[in-house]
Amino acid sequence: MPAPDRRDPPAPGDLLGPYRIVRRLGQGGMGAVYDAVDTTLDRHVALKVITPALADDPQMRERFVREARAQASLDSPHVVQVFSHGEVDGRLHIVTQLVPDGDLGRFVRRHGPLEPGFAADLVAQVADGLAAAHRAGLVHRDIKASNVLLRHRGTDTVAQLADFGIADAWSAGEMAADVVALGRLLGSVLADGVGRELAAVVGAARSADELRDGLRSWGTGRRSVPPGGRRGRRRLVAGVAVAAVVVVGVGGVLAGGGASDDLGPEARVARALQQQAGLDDTSATCAAHRIVERHGVEGWRRPEHRDDVLAAVAACLWWPQPSASRISPRIVATYKEPSGPR
Template sequence: MTVPPVPVPADPGAPGPGDRLGPYRIVRWLGRGGMGTVYEAIDTTLGRSVALKLIVDPYAADPAFRSGFVREAKAQASLDSPHVVQVFAHGEIDGRLYLASQLVPDGDLAAALRRHGRLPAGEALELVAQVADGLAEAHRAGLVHRDVKASNVLLRRRGTHTVAYLADFGIAGPAGGDSPADDVRALVRLLRDILSEAPEPELARLLAEPPATAAGLRDALRAALHAEPAPTPRRRRAALAAAALVVVAGGAAVMAPEEVERSPATHAALADSLERDAGLDRSTARCTARALVRAHGPRHLEDLPADVVLTAAAGCLWAT
């Protein structure tokens, strides 16, 4: 994905493209937050692109802030998650407090939502589960984010797959009291805000009564993603139609008509096919097979239209 150029801010003291700060060569301005300005830069020592955050005054001049900044930068750098932006270096260059971190190229979730709208349930659950994984690692390390929101979720697209990264631990702090739970509640709010459709009842319960921990939320979201969809009349009709084609095309036709007449396996073959391919219970599958053979005879099963098979199955289901 090609990222459009972003204009350099008008601040005359800000570095521009080509300027150097220590080993970093500025490429372009990316954005400004409450505590700093972020640039794309090249680490000329290692030859890699980084996101270079320069802390602005008055924060950079505050000794208490500087101490906390160093502490939290080290804590974030120690996190071991594929869904947390990696910290490469931090310190001071030419009197500027800086943080060099992983450059995630495809923008943030807030910008993606503005461009493309809200997300279908599957995509939303997958992205938030990834963020929950990063948040769980932060909490395990004793670090609370305190600012979980769409603009702090960065995206990297790989074909049809999108990887989410939790970013900007600028106001993070040590875990204490109810603060990890506050992070989880913020992440649940994010999920609710990005869904493009009303959630299924099971997911609605998850939103109303979420797990208390980020790890629990991650696991619940992944379980919801991989759960077998509940059978609905529409899905059942589709399955029966597929089974009917299997039965008509291959169930009874595998036997010559005279063999079918002589063999009690007729009912069993049809019942097995309906049970396996349509998800019918054994009793209903046997009932359907008997109804088809009784009504049409074994010689003509291969010529039956699918709706006839469906009707027979429906009759057994309603009777049950």
């Protein structure tokens, strides 16, 4: 059997060492990124295959190995973790953590500019990851929204800095440029750019550490919530109500039947959430879809599923959803689109 031509891009089902290609996620500056399965550990990873022209350059190969090792040494929850790197069948590659919920640029395009407290919190997380890189002797040089990957956990969002593909050895000038780029990142996700208060915080920071601390101090007392934050207080109250009734109250409505007998299971859960928790039609329909899809009409009421049910409801309360009449599994699953480093 002839050896694979490394100039041909991997296709779904192909093996690259122990990694089986699932699908292509996108194209980055140094190569294509794939969702792949590590067949040894049976887990999904992000696999970046370096463009052959770059892999053939001895200086680029040396730099690639140096930077892959440096990034792998970083110990930060806000930097995408590097698992391994190497070469198989002439293909140079790097294997990293697969972050499941897309990048910040895509999120803003889909949902609109961020509320200032939420934006400051995300950029503070990126600054924390960048500070770890600076301490390890790396500068990033390509900080932008598409290189910030997101992981949503209920109402919390973790930001992780990705793609150190054009990173370089540390220098004071480029470290300062990274900090300036963080300020530009903040402005790019806000509707009206960086206002006077935030501009003062950004301008005073001489390092990523200082910017992180400044943004966190600025955010003290402000709710750092996702888009829709202007309705945060009302939705928080609704969330407390949901916590009180979602398992007992809604379960009672479903068990009791009555007027809702002619409705399907999702509609019955949605009506109960509207009547007993005061949710609007859109949030109730979104939550009902998630609950029934994951656990069925009866299974979701079991005590061991309570936290998952509440997390599903909270996600629909905090995050803007499409019109209730048009919600589909694809739209509800917005936050489960696998993404790797760009």
